[in-house]
Amino acid sequence: xxxxNPAYLSDHDVRVRAYHIWEREGRPEGQAEAFWLRAIAxxxxxxxxxxxxxxxxxxxxxxxxxxxxxxxxxIEKKD
Numbered sequence: 001x002x003x004x005n006p007a008y009l010s011d012h013d014v015r016v017r018a019y020h021i022w023e024r025e026g027r028p029e030g031q032a033e034a035f036w037l038r039a040i041a042x043x044x045x046x047x048x049x050x051x052x053x054x055x056x057x058x059x060x061x062x063x064x065x066x067x068x069x070x071x072x073x074x075i076e077k078k079d
Contacts, residue, residue: 009044014036021042022035
């Protein structure tokens with residue numbers, strides 16, 4: 001893949017991926033264009049997944065903290 005243009009997919013990369021798809025599918029004849037298009041779609045999806053920012057939501061401040069000692073002392077035990 002070209003480092004100058006990140007949107008560029010090299011023919012070599014597409015060809016290799018299409019070949020692997022063709023082998024996974026049992027090497028059927030007459031579907032070269034379909035495998036080529038699937039290879040492009042897979043490579044573009046992988047690239048988009050790598051480029052997409054991962055949304056990380058910070059935990060709520062009190063969720064993982066142990067209870068405050070003063071609050072814990074005021075809780076009544078029910079037997």
